[in-house]
Amino acid sequence: MSHVNPSISSGSSPGGRPYGSGSPGVCPVMLFNPLIQPNDALSGVQKYLLRVIFGWAGKTILHRGRVVEVLEARGSLHQLLPLVEPDLSESDDSPFWVPIRASDRK
Numbered sequence: 278m279s280h281v282n283p284s285i286s287s288g289s290s291p292g293g294r295p296y297g298s299g300s301p302g303v304c305p306v307m308l309f310n311p312l313i314q315p316n317d318a319l320s321g322v323q324k325y326l327l328r329v330i331f332g333w334a335g336k337t338i339l340h341r342g343r344v345v346e347v348l349e350a351r352g353s354l355h356q357l358l359p360l361v362e363p364d365l366s367e368s369d370d371s372p373f374w375v376p377i378r379a380s381d382r383k
Contacts, residue, residue, distance in 0.1 A: 320366070322365050348372055
């Protein structure tokens with residue numbers, strides 16, 4: 278005797294209707310298929326928050342309205358990697374160096 282319910286394995290409800298057909302008492306089933314998902318399914322903010330949650334984010338600061346990660350500090354300079362733009366989109370800029378103190382800007 279098989280322990281597989283044919284109504285579940287065939288993708289239909291016990292009443293013979295497919296899931297999500299609008300029949301009362303049946304919850305729609307949405308399967309995740311990574312092959313049909315867009316390449317950039319997560320926004321820049323979501324990617325950054327995942328890095329924070331998993332502990333992968335380094336020291337981050339707000340620099341001129343953008344969330345940036347401090348990659349390296351040498352003397353009075355910081356190397357910053359932009360992560361999130363002011364409009365909350367993902368940044369694709371390359372790392373750049375800035376003075377640590379505003380008084381060092383000339």
